[in-house]
Amino acid sequence: MAKRPIYPAGHPQRIEVITTEGLEPVVRDEMRRFGREARLEREGPAGVIPMDYVGEWKALLTLRSAQSVYVVRNFAVPRPKALLGDEHFRAMVALIERVRRMHPPGAFSSLFLSAAGADSAVLTRLKAELCRATGLSLGTEDGDLLLRLRRAQSGEGWELLVRLAPRPLATRPWRVCNREGALNxxxxxxxxxxxxxxxxxxxxxxxxxxxxxxxxxxxxxxxxxxxxxxxxxxxxxxxxxxxxxxxxxxxxxxxxxxxxxxxxxxxxxxxxxxxxxxxxxxxxxxxxxxxxxxxxxxxxxxxxxxxxxxxxxxxxxxxxxxxxxxxxxxxxxxxxxxxxxxxxxxxxxxxx
Incomplete structure (x- = not known):
């Protein structure tokens, strides 16, 4: 008898769900509702739940016990400079635009890239080119569109992580009044x-x-x-x-x-x-x-x-x-x- 596929039809996308350290089991329990659309890794770094996912990205924004959610794209390049090449750069912009289309127009106004050596000449140029291609301004400390660039967690290459929302999921729209020490x-x-x-x-x-x-x-x-x-x-x-x-x-x-x-x-x-x-x-x-x-x-x-x-x-x-x-x-x-x-x-x- 043929084995059932792990996923329904669709290409799995690498996702990282960021949690408060210590609350990973609670977040994993909440994520059970995604069923077979999500295959969670049994273990991950503290505060991170990695998974392969074939569902609608927008559904991930309904997680209430998670801090943030990122989509991850691996680029098989030896150095970040290669990301400025036409093929890789267009793939980065396409990923960013897919995230932006999940939200109303104007939800994103600025871009911020978090990376080791973010002020280097190469990454300074990469940020400038991304701003030009997306029409977003460059955030000085943070941005609505938050990007992270890091060496690949396994194998070679570099990974671009794009946060799926303009603000952390833990930022609640109902919080119109805040108090010192208020609970996340x-x-x-x-x-x-x-x-x-x-x-x-x-x-x-x-x-x-x-x-x-x-x-x-x-x-x-x-x-x-x-x-x-x-x-x-x-x-x-x-x-x-x-x-x-x-x-x-x-x-x-x-x-x-x-x-x-x-x-x-x-x-x-x-x-x-x-x-x-x-x-x-x-x-x-x-x-x-x-x-x-x-x-x-x-x-x-x-x-x-x-x-x-x-x-x-x-x-x-x-x-x-x-x-x-x-x-x-x-x-x-x-x-x-x-x-x-x-x-x-x-x-x-x-x-x-």
Whole structure:
């Protein structure tokens, strides 16, 4: 019997999905919906999921737990100078134009090339020629059209990577209000997925801040009830602005509540999430010594047996000590992530 083809009809394209380091399994889980159109490599560099893909490129822009997506084109040339040759240069421009056609006119206005030796004479000329051919201006630090040039990861030659969107996927259109230390949209989505969302959930976002976790959970699907609470009126105003921008005002409630004294019944919540203060941009370690135990106990009171509590914190030793002192929460999993050089943990807890 003949073997079934790996892909449906179509030529596979090399794609790299960029993730927050540590969240690769969550992104891979989200990518299962692409089915046989995507063949993911079992392993890749930290924060990168390489794959061969035969589906519509635009579908990749719907990934919510990924940071960015790049299409990769290999050029069998010994040096970047050869990319200025007619055949290779036209192939580069064609790839760029295919990406641009995925978006409305005017979505891209500037071009930026990231590469070792980007200021060399050869790459300076390459950038100038690409700008001339595409009609885009040259970005000085960043650009809507982000290109990366590197030596081929396997074999010989050079690889051009073109980001499929003018901005990182983690940049959310609903974020009209931002707060210092606000959670990255892709990380918030990953945390919402780790709460094992269900349409019957009574969902609580403690210390909702700018509303990232609440919004990303609601964008996954319906809930029976969704609440975001914060003790800071300014934070609630920010959450309200973002919730309205996301078109979700009718699906949730925002409350001025103390997370350590919640006006909720015992065992009334099915899923709880929180981005706890690290003591870096928000709060302090001394304050956390009082806040964390009180918050864990109050969350345990309002959580039903089996409920998940997904929280992010850099206070790893404090959290481990507090969990060891309690029999109300079981540690389901612990995920170490990289947030701009900080390495907080996502604690996935389950109510005993």
């Amino acid at each position: 949209g892709a990380v918030a989505h990953a945390m919402a997925r780790l709460s094992l969302p269900d349409p019957t959930d009574r969902f609580l976002n403690i210390g909702c801040g700018s509303g990232s976790l609440l919004i990303e959970r609601l964008l996954i699907g319906p809930t029976r009830r969704a609440i975001g609470c914060d003790i800071d009126p300014a934070a609630l105003r920010c959450s309200k602005a973002n919730v309205e921008a996301a078109g979700l005002s009718e699906r949730c409630q925002l409350e001025l509540w103390d997370a350590c004294q919640l006006p909720l019944h015992n065992a009334s919540m099915d899923a709880i999430v929180a981005d706890l203060p690290f003591g870096h941009l928000v709060g302090s370690h001394r304050e956390n010594l009082e806040l964390y135990p009180a918050l864990l106990d109050e969350a345990a009171r309002v959580a039903r047996p089996g409920a998940h509590f997904v929280l992010l914190s850099h206070e790893v030793r404090l959290m481990e000590r507090l969990l060891a002192q309690r029999n109300t929460w079981n540690l389901h999993s612990l995920v170490r992530i990289n947030l701009g050089g900080l390495h907080p943990r996502i604690f996935v807890l389950e109510r005993s």
